[in-house]
Amino acid sequence: AGHLNKKDNNTVNFGVTGTGPLISLGILKEFGNNFKPKNTIYLYFEGNDLDELNFEKEDNILTVKVPSNTKKFKELHGLTRSLIANMIEGVCSGYSKELSLVGVGYTADAKGPYLLLNLGYSHPIYFEKPEDITFETPSPTSIIVKGTDKQAVGQVSAKIRSLRKPEPYKGKGVRYSDEVVRRKAGKKVAGAA
8 A cells, every 4th residue: 555645734635536447536625714726736537447446534544455466566556656756745845947048139028928938949839838837937038837737737847849850960959957868979170171
């Protein structure tokens, strides 16, 4: 059995609904007596084997139990436990990824529901903000993508990076702040004889 225990000043509430092939697990953070909808995450499980998984909540501990120790159930148990742990982490403190823009004239600006990007093309790029994701631009050459869903934050960051991937010769492009771009030497100019 996998135990998830989250000690926090605020309460994390779990709700498991559904039986059979579709199970919905809702994790919600409570602030005093009110719930903030931006701090709610849902995970939907589908599959014939998942109806044999049992979720039990006691005090502030959510336990995932499997019926047997076969390879299939060990895999499902580990996956389910890590997904739930990521959901709790996302609801409590959130996830963020920082992107850096390297290049002359490359800028970013968070304007309303869009992220305005100038990446050296003949036109600006308006990247629409997905639901439950926020953009911050502390400087014109850095973007911080924040959200409660780890997968969504990573996917949006990857989409922004794919608009202008870093090239290996000058290193220009959009990169993760901790990414190291391998550089290549340019063409060797033959000496004039």
